[in-house]
Amino acid sequence: MSAIDAWNERVLAHHRQSEGVMESAGWSDDDFWQPYARFFRLDPRRRDDPVLDVLLSMLDKSDAALDVGGGAGRMALPMALNCEHVHVVEPSESMLAQLHESAADAGIANVSVTQAVWEDAEVEAADVALCAHVVYGVANIEPFIRKLEAHAKSLVVLLAFVESPMTRISPFWEPVHGAARIDMPALPELVNVLWQMGIYPDIQMLGPVSPDRFEDRDVALTQLRNRLYVRAGAPQDKRLQAAMDELLVDVDGGVIVKGIAPVRQGFLSWRPEQV
Numbered sequence: 001m002s003a004i005d006a007w008n009e010r011v012l013a014h015h016r017q018s019e020g021v022m023e024s025a026g027w028s029d030d031d032f033w034q035p036y037a038r039f040f041r042l043d044p045r046r047r048d049d050p051v052l053d054v055l056l057s058m059l060d061k062s063d064a065a066l067d068v069g070g071g072a073g074r075m076a077l078p079m080a081l082n083c084e085h086v087h088v089v090e091p092s093e094s095m096l097a098q099l100h101e102s103a104a105d106a107g108i109a110n111v112s113v114t115q116a117v118w119e120d121a122e123v124e125a126a127d128v129a130l131c132a133h134v135v136y137g138v139a140n141i142e143p144f145i146r147k148l149e150a151h152a153k154s155l156v157v158l159l160a161f162v163e164s165p166m167t168r169i170s171p172f173w174e175p176v177h178g179a180a181r182i183d184m185p186a187l188p189e190l191v192n193v194l195w196q197m198g199i200y201p202d203i204q205m206l207g208p209v210s211p212d213r214f215e216d217r218d219v220a221l222t223q224l225r226n227r228l229y230v231r232a233g234a235p236q237d238k239r240l241q242a243a244m245d246e247l248l249v250d251v252d253g254g255v256i257v258k259g260i261a262p263v264r265q266g267f268l269s270w271r272p273e274q275v
Contacts, residue, residue, distance in 0.1 A: 003192035004142050007185050011139040014182045018229070021177055025236070027229040044077035044106045050206060051159070052078055054267055058157060059083045059128060066126035066151055068118045069134030072098035077108055079130075085110045089121045118144060125151045132159035133265075136166070136184040141193055149199075149272050158201070158268040160187040168211055168260045169227055175243040176228055176236050187266055194268065201268040208262035213254035220248060220255050 001009070021027075046052065055075060059065065063083040067076040070088035072095050080086040080103075088111060090096055096113060103111055114121050118131075119140075129152035138144045149156050164184040173181035194201055214220035221244065230236045249258045 003189065003196045007141050007189055007193050008139055010182065010185050010189075011137060011141075014184050015137070015139060017179070017182050022229045025229050025231055025234065027231070042072075042074040044073070044081060044102065044108060046078070051265070054204060054206065055079070055130070055157070055159075056082050058155060058269065063127040063154075066123065066129045068121075068129065068131040068148060070099070070130075071095045073102050073111070075130060075132050076111060077103055077106060080108050080111045083128075085112070087112045087114065087123055087126060089114045089116060089118055089123060091115060091117045118147065123151065125153055127154045128152065128157060129155070130157045130159070132157075133161065133165065135160060135190060136164040136186055142197060145194070145197065145199075152272055154271060156201075156270055156272060158190065159265060160190055160268070161263050161265045162187045163263055165212075166227065168257050169224060171247050171257060171259070172224060172228055172240065172243050175246075176230060176239045187268075190268065199270055201270040203266055203268055205264055205266040208264050210262050211256055211260040213251065213256045214248075215254050217244070217248065217250075217255055220244065 042049075052075070056078065059079060059082055061083060064085045064087070065076075065079050065083055067079065067086055067088045070076040070090050071092070073088065076086045076088045076099070088096075088099065090099070090113065093115065096115060099111075099113070103109070114123050118134075129148050131148055135141065135144065135158065164186045167183045167186075170181035170183055173179065191201075191203070214223060221241065224230070224240060224244070225232065225237065228236070228240060230240050247258050248255050
């Protein structure tokens with residue numbers, strides 16, 4: 001099986017598994033990010049972010065940038081402070097609400113928005129096209145990347161973890177739903193996809209980062225219910241809370257999933273004319 005087919009098949013299998021559980025639970029997923037959007041909002045002027053340092057080193061002051069799946073603006077707003085203009089494509093209303101609020105608080109006015117999934121978005125090309133931590137769930141990866149490339153005049157930049165971010169909660173899937181979780185593909189598989197497409201990106205790996213933590217066990221329960229499509233009081237909820245007793249560990253500043261190691265992420269970048 002080709003790298004592209006393997007990617008698409010794995011993502012579809014992941015989605016089918018999720019949809020089956022959601023259907024059984026009568027779960028609505030109109031805006032998946034609504035419970036988490038506030039966690040994606042960061043100070044646009046932060047100076048202690050090595051990921052941001054690498055990204056900003058790829059920009060010129062005169063550049064226009066495109067941020068596909070820009071979320072609450074944690075990359076877009078710092079970029080806007082360091083280039084001419086940033087256009088964000090983002091489907092989530094709750095994420096965009098956080099972006100607009102953060103931009104207003106920081107006095108940033110050179111950001112525009114298209115609310116749409118990338119596959120449906122109609123936007124102008126930019127000098128730099130960024131897509132950070134988005135592709136994991138893309139079920140038709142080649143046209144997604146080709147469209148990104150077609151909208152980059154000078155540089156395409158992808159940022160991805162070695163394992164998809166949702167992998168950290170995969171240990172809960174089997175005790176709650178009775179089957180092992182099908183995890184989404186991530187950086188290693190993405191490299192193989194690009195190579196099959198005839199794209200040979202520069203790869204810049206960053207140092208390991210500690211896994212995300214929940215603020216406390218109540219927050220963990222709320223987020224895990226949403227991410228596992230579990231309704232409060234359902235039989236799955238009892239199994240979830242039992243699994244939390246087994247799988248969560250209290251640490252300074254919150255709660256983490258037992259056994260989840262620090263993870264690395266990497267930038268993949270290339271100039272379209274080099275393909």
